[in-house]
Amino acid sequence: MKKGVLQYITESIIWRSIFRTGIPNTDLKRSLLIYNNFFLHIFPAKMKRHGLKFRYTFCLGGISCLLFIILTVTGILLMFHYTPSIERAYFDMQSLALIFNGKILRNLHRWSAHGMVVTVFLHMVRVFYTRSYRPPREFNWVIGIVLLILTLALSYTGYLLPWDQLAYWGITVGTTIMTYTPFIGNYVRFFLLGADEVGHEALLRFYVVHCVELPLIIGVLMVVHFWRVRKDGGISGPL
Amino acid sequence: MNRLFPNRFRVQVTDQRWFEDNIGCENACPVNTRAPQYIAAIRAGNYNLAFDLNRGDNLFPAILGRICVHPCEEKCRRGLLIDLPISICSLKRASADYKAPSPATQLAFKKRSEKVAIIGAGPSGLSAANDLARLGYSVTIFETFPIPGGMLNVGIPPYRLPRDAVMRAIEEVKRLGVELVTDTPIGKEFNLESLRKDYDAVYVAAGAHKAEKLGILGEDLQGVIHGVTFMRMVNLREDLKVAGARVAVVGGGNTAMDTARSSVRLGGKEVSILYRRTREEMPVDARELEQVEEEGIKVHYLTSPIQVLSKDGTRVSGLRCIRNRLGEPEKDGRRRPIPIEGSEFEIDIDLLIPAVSQSPDISFLPEEIGLEISRWDRLAVNPETFETNVHGIFAGGDFTTGPRDVIRVIADGRKASLSIHAYLSGEVFEKKPSYFTPVQEVEIDQDIEKIPRQKVDTLPVGKRKSIQEEVELGFSREAAVREATRCLQCHIFTIFDRTKCILCGGCVDICPKSCFRMARLNEIEGDERLPAVVKSLYGVSIEEGERLNLATVMIKEESRCIQCGLCVKRCPTGTITMEEYHRESTFYREESD
Numbered sequence: 139m140k141k142g143v144l145q146y147i148t149e150s151i152i153w154r155s156i157f158r159t160g161i162p163n164t165d166l167k168r169s170l171l172i173y174n175n176f177f178l179h180i181f182p183a184k185m186k187r188h189g190l191k192f193r194y195t196f197c198l199g200g201i202s203c204l205l206f207i208i209l210t211v212t213g214i215l216l217m218f219h220y221t222p223s224i225e226r227a228y229f230d231m232q233s234l235a236l237i238f239n240g241k242i243l244r245n246l247h248r249w250s251a252h253g254m255v256v257t258v259f260l261h262m263v264r265v266f267y268t269r270s271y272r273p274p275r276e277f278n279w280v281i282g283i284v285l286l287i288l289t290l291a292l293s294y295t296g297y298l299l300p301w302d303q304l305a306y307w308g309i310t311v312g313t314t315i316m317t318y319t320p321f322i323g324n325y326v327r328f329f330l331l332g333a334d335e336v337g338h339e340a341l342l343r344f345y346v347v348h349c350v351e352l353p354l355i356i357g358v359l360m361v362v363h364f365w366r367v368r369k370d371g372g373i374s375g376p377l
Numbered sequence: 378m379n380r381l382f383p384n385r386f387r388v389q390v391t392d393q394r395w396f397e398d399n400i401g402c403e404n405a406c407p408v409n410t411r412a413p414q415y416i417a418a419i420r421a422g423n424y425n426l427a428f429d430l431n432r433g434d435n436l437f438p439a440i441l442g443r444i445c446v447h448p449c450e451e452k453c454r455r456g457l458l459i460d461l462p463i464s465i466c467s468l469k470r471a472s473a474d475y476k477a478p479s480p481a482t483q484l485a486f487k488k489r490s491e492k493v494a495i496i497g498a499g500p501s502g503l504s505a506a507n508d509l510a511r512l513g514y515s516v517t518i519f520e521t522f523p524i525p526g527g528m529l530n531v532g533i534p535p536y537r538l539p540r541d542a543v544m545r546a547i548e549e550v551k552r553l554g555v556e557l558v559t560d561t562p563i564g565k566e567f568n569l570e571s572l573r574k575d576y577d578a579v580y581v582a583a584g585a586h587k588a589e590k591l592g593i594l595g596e597d598l599q600g601v602i603h604g605v606t607f608m609r610m611v612n613l614r615e616d617l618k619v620a621g622a623r624v625a626v627v628g629g630g631n632t633a634m635d636t637a638r639s640s641v642r643l644g645g646k647e648v649s650i651l652y653r654r655t656r657e658e659m660p661v662d663a664r665e666l667e668q669v670e671e672e673g674i675k676v677h678y679l680t681s682p683i684q685v686l687s688k689d690g691t692r693v694s695g696l697r698c699i700r701n702r703l704g705e706p707e708k709d710g711r712r713r714p715i716p717i718e719g720s721e722f723e724i725d726i727d728l729l730i731p732a733v734s735q736s737p738d739i740s741f742l743p744e745e746i747g748l749e750i751s752r753w754d755r756l757a758v759n760p761e762t763f764e765t766n767v768h769g770i771f772a773g774g775d776f777t778t779g780p781r782d783v784i785r786v787i788a789d790g791r792k793a794s795l796s797i798h799a800y801l802s803g804e805v806f807e808k809k810p811s812y813f814t815p816v817q818e819v820e821i822d823q824d825i826e827k828i829p830r831q832k833v834d835t836l837p838v839g840k841r842k843s844i845q846e847e848v849e850l851g852f853s854r855e856a857a858v859r860e861a862t863r864c865l866q867c868h869i870f871t872i873f874d875r876t877k878c879i880l881c882g883g884c885v886d887i888c889p890k891s892c893f894r895m896a897r898l899n900e901i902e903g904d905e906r907l908p909a910v911v912k913s914l915y916g917v918s919i920e921e922g923e924r925l926n927l928a929t930v931m932i933k934e935e936s937r938c939i940q941c942g943l944c945v946k947r948c949p950t951g952t953i954t955m956e957e958y959h960r961e962s963t964f965y966r967e968e969s970d
Contacts, residue, residue: 164826166941169889173943183887 182368186375194268194374198261202289203360205254209292210353212247220299222345224338227301251293258289278366281359288356295348298341309336309344382902386894388932390906393811396958399935400868401452402465407788408964410434412449412465413868419468420820420861422854427472432549433966435469435787436504439542442470443849444533446662446782454867458890458937461830463864464852471857473542479549486553489513491801494576496563499527500783501582501774503550504790505797508965510553512798517576518555521562522613527584528775529783531609532632534639535845568743573769578797580763581756581772582790583741585780589734591627595685596731600693604632604732611639611844620644622727625696627651627682629659633732634666637674640730642844649675649724651682653701658711668848671838679703681716685729695725737776746770755779763793764800771797791964798965808963813956816869819942822862826939831860866940869957873931875914877952880929884944884953890937893944896930899923 147153148160159175162168172183188194219237220230234240262282265271271279298309313330317323332339367373389395397404402412411430418427431438447466456462493509495502498520506516524530526543551557563569563583572579588603590596602610602617604626610617624645626637629652640648650669652659655678659666669676679701686695700720703712739756742748749757749766756772758765763773773789775781795806822828834850841848852860885893898911898919908919915927922928945953 159823164824165889166821166826166939166943167823169887169941169943170823173887173947183889184891 180364182372186372188375189373191374196260196264198257198264202254202257202261205250205257206356206360208250209247209254212243212250213349213353215243216247217349222299222342224301224341227299227341231300231302251296254289255293258286262286275366275370278363278370281363281366285356285359285363288352288359292348292352292356295344295352298336298344299348301341306336309340385900385902386896386932388901388903388907388930390903390910393961396811396870397960399870400958400960401454401457402449402463403868403960405448405452406435407448407785408435408791409960409962410449410469411868411960413864413866415472416463416465416468416861416864417866419472419857420864422858424472424475425477427468428476431469431472434964435784436507436550436791437500437546437783437787438469439473440500440529440538440546441784441787442466442468442473442851443538443542444529445469445784448784454936455863455865458865458939459826464830464833464860467833467849467852468857468860471852471854474851475854475857486511487513488515489802491515491577492517492575493578493580493797493801494519494572495580495582496569496572497521497527497582497584497774497776498525498547498557498559499582499584499774499786500529501584501776501786501790501793502527502580503547504787505580505582505773505794506555506790507550507553508791508794509797510550510555511965512794514798514801516555518557519561519563519572520557520559521583523560524613525557525559527582528586531586531612532605532635534608534611534635534642536638536642536841536843536848537635539845539847562741564741568741569770570743570746573746573767577769577801579770580790580793580797581742581765581770581776582774582786582793583737583776585735585737585775587736587738588731589736591682591731591733593682593684595687595693598685598687598693599691600727601685601729601731604628604636604730605735607636607730607732608632608639611643617643619728621646623647623725624728624730625649625651625682625724625726626730626732628732628734629654629661630732630734631661631665632735633730634661634669636730636732638669638672639844640728641672641674642842645728647675648673649677651677651680651696651698653679653681653714654703654711655679668835672841673838679714681714682729682731683716683721686723693726693729695723696729697721697723735775735780737779753779762796762799763789764796769800771800795965806965808961809966811961812959813870813872814959816955816957819866819869819940819955821866821939821941825863825865825941828859828863830863831856865938867938868959869940869955870935871933871938871944871953872956874952874954877950878931879950879952880931881949883947883949884931887943887947889941889943890939892934892937894932894934896932897923897926898928898930899926901930901932 159167159171162171169183172178172181219234219240221227231244234244265279265282294312298305313327313336316326316330319326328334330340330343332343400413403409406412411434415427415430418424418430428438435441445466449465450456450462453462453465489512492515495506495516495518498518502518506518509516518525522531525547529538529543530540547557561567563572569579569581586605586609588605590603607617619640620643622645624637624640624647626633626640626648628650633650637648637650656666680698681701682696683699684697685693686697688694698721699716701714702717704715705713707713737755739750739754742756746767748770751757756765756777758772758777763771765772771793773793774786799805831852833852836846836848836850840846880895882895885895901907911917911919911922911928915922917925917927940955942955945955
């Protein structure tokens with residue numbers, strides 16, 4: 139009976155209009171799955187054997203991507219609880235300890251952020267030492283550098299959001315350093331803070347940049363980065 | 378082959394031959410039956426079209442669908458690539474089983490004045506008669522036996538090939554206006570010489586009905602009946618006392634199996650087959666051997682008879698045998714049996730049926746007309762034209778070669794008819810050249826790789842009592858369609874337009890069977906046509922092309938392709954299209970399309 143119901147469901151028009159290929163148990167169906175599925179079509183249908191070798195990549199790019207996904211999910215959940223105003227920001231952060239799983243949410247976000255900086259850096263070290271930046275991958279190397287800078291920028295902008303002493307003085311010091319930029323130093327600081335001092339305007343700006351602008355840009359660049367990996371000869375292949 | 382660069386991909390610039398080689402089944406068939414096309418027709422449920430395609434190529438689908446040795450299945454890509462080959466032979470039978478009955482009217486053709494006589498109404502004679510009648514000749518077939526059909530009727534038992542299937546096929550030939558004269562042996566009085574005077578051409582297709590002897594002591598005793606003779610007696614319902622007898626059959630071919638299985642049906646008590654080699658070397662089809670064993674027939678491998686024994690000096694009472702071991706391979710690749718000294722043993726039997734081989738009986742050929750006889754007591758013919766050294770006399774089929782299988786003999790008849798046509802009319806048959814037709818989308822079942830080979834139903838062993846009762850029941854309509862769905866459709870090819878390709882690698886990636894590869898010029902090697910292609914495309918020698926790294930080549934391993942069409946869908950520029958290849962037809966075919 140149970141099998142009958144299962145069979146009834148899997149053979150229904152609705153099921154088959156969603157899962158068109160069924161269980162990919164043959165070469166043809168495996169290719170069809172990649173070809174027909176929106177989420178899978180960004181992957182190649184097949185890859186070289188060495189693409190699976192751990193020591194070729196140490197999975198650093200993949201880990202960075204995974205951490206970014208964790209950061210996005212936990213970040214969105216934190217946004218439900220957090221108000222970007224100098225009156226409430228610190229207390230919202232503190233009160234995370236009182237809500238269900240709030241602490242683990244915040245710590246996941248925090249440690250993933252630290253981890254992403256590390257893995258992106260190590261990823262670039264790996265690419266550098268295996269000379270994988272050479273043509274035709276030179277363009278992707280440059281995108282990678284931009285992604286590293288954006289990762290650091292995300293970390294920095296996120297640093298202000300708890301609005302504690304560490305955040306306040308961290309941003310004060312950082313933006314003061316920026317004033318030493320020749321000719322435009324003060325303008326840069328004003329542009330970032332929205333005022334002459336670190337205050338409500340700065341918190342709101344950093345919030346928007348951290349939650350909207352930078353993730354969007356980094357998301358688009360990641361797509362380009364992955365696409366170029368495929369175009370430039372696939373993952374981890376020797377040139 | 379000596380290869381200059383062992384590390385390079387061996388590529389072939391495609392030509393007509395290449396396309397034909399890649400349609401394994403069609404190419405392996407001696408009459409190039411358009412198997413992929415008729416299988417496609419069955420898949421679409423169009424049994425009439427499937428039958429017509431078969432009839433156009435091999436003339437007797439109902440017969441061949443039962444007894445053909447199907448060389449096509451050995452070359453089936455599915456069998457070589459995925460699991461088991463398509464049951465091409467059984468599908469042929471399905472086309473005959475489920476087609477609409479053909480009208481019983483006589484077909485009219487443009488008549489010619491020349492007359493052709495054919496000796497022997499076997500498959501070769503009938504197929505030659507069929508094609509000659511369609512070409513407009515008046516054809517008369519002379520048959521020694523009271524029934525036409527040759528080995529189909531007197532050699533093969535009815536449980537394997539029902540008589541009405543044979544008679545229907547003969548009726549089809551008769552509908553073309555062919556005259557059939559049975560019970561008329563060509564001999565001393567009514568002989569070849571007089572036929573030659575009355576007819577413009579004669580085709581001798583008298584078959585191979587003479588039994589070859591074992592050459593052992595006691596072979597002339599009563600109770601020794603040679604295989605071909607035994608089958609003739611069975612089929613012509615002559616008096617045979619098999620009931621209750623212990624029967625031993627010697628041989629490993631189709632005749633041996635037929636005699637053993639017929640003996641069981643005629644009431645033989647203990648029936649056994651002695652074969653001098655092992656099961657591996659046995660020429661008989663595995664499916665038939667399985668049925669032999671099912672029917673309780675014991676097969677003694679590595680056993681040869683050495684003397685027929687008799688207690689009373691007139692009748693067979695036993696057989697002395699010796700065990701063999703296998704030695705070095707012979708010319709045909711099968712290992713030679715070597716008798717083991719001291720391993721002799723005796724078995725008690727009442728009937729011995731040696732069925733080792735047959736040969737043509739050339740005794741009726743009149744010496745005075747000077748026909749050339751070869752060293753092996755065969756009529757010598759030109760293997761291309763089937764012409765003998767005497768003007769106007771042609772010969773083919775088993776008569777010139779010794780026993781072969783039906784489809785090869787039909788091919789002889791068909792080729793000989795065209796040669797006779799050329800001889801009589803001076804007109805050389807115009808081949809229909811090969812061509813392509815576009816295929817919009819290949820219909821393929823997603824589960825194609827998982828569909829198992831469909832089993833042909835057989836009569837339960839307990840019911841196999843009568844010699845008339847057919848054992849194989851054929852496919853049901855559903856099973857036939859499902860089996861046809863397994864076909865990979867090798868006659869459909871991916872055709873590439875070089876000028877559109879942007880080398881994106883999409884096809885390389887998506888191909889589920891990894892057929893494609895991109896390579897540089899210095900990674901490939903080919904025959905003399907490759908430099909010519911490079912020269913014509915780039916205007917430089919291949920060495921110069923390699924040095925300058927002028928080109929990237931897309932190469933495809935055709936033998937892996939399952940015609941799924943994913944490369945065509947994936948290609949962003951429309952470089953790849955799928956096209957159906959229609960082979961050059963070298964046989965006379967009545968084309969309706």
